[in-house]
Amino acid sequence: MSEIERIYTVPLGRAWIAQKFRRAEKAMTVLKEFAERHMKPSELIIDPSVNEAVWARGIKNPPRKLRVKMTKDSDGVVIVTLAEA
Numbered sequence: 001m002s003e004i005e006r007i008y009t010v011p012l013g014r015a016w017i018a019q020k021f022r023r024a025e026k027a028m029t030v031l032k033e034f035a036e037r038h039m040k041p042s043e044l045i046i047d048p049s050v051n052e053a054v055w056a057r058g059i060k061n062p063p064r065k066l067r068v069k070m071t072k073d074s075d076g077v078v079i080v081t082l083a084e085a
Contacts, residue, residue: 004072007083010034011065027054027062042076
């Protein structure tokens with residue numbers, strides 16, 4: 001299997017179900033679940049720039065959606081980075 005690269009717009013609106021002081025944490029959980037559902041990784045690595053983008057406006061107000069690039073190598077390791085980077 002060769003390297004697979006896809007660009008997704010991840011809807012993070014489900015993070016607003018969580019308490020106000022847990023939204024950014026929930027947004028990261030939603031992102032991980034999205035990556036697992038769409039890329040079927042053996043291991044998932046999230047780039048620190050993605051984490052900083054989610055937490056940039058604080059714990060209460062993460063973005064509603066986030067555009068990311070997911071790259072899967074031949075070992076099944078998926079790396080999530082920002083699409084614009």
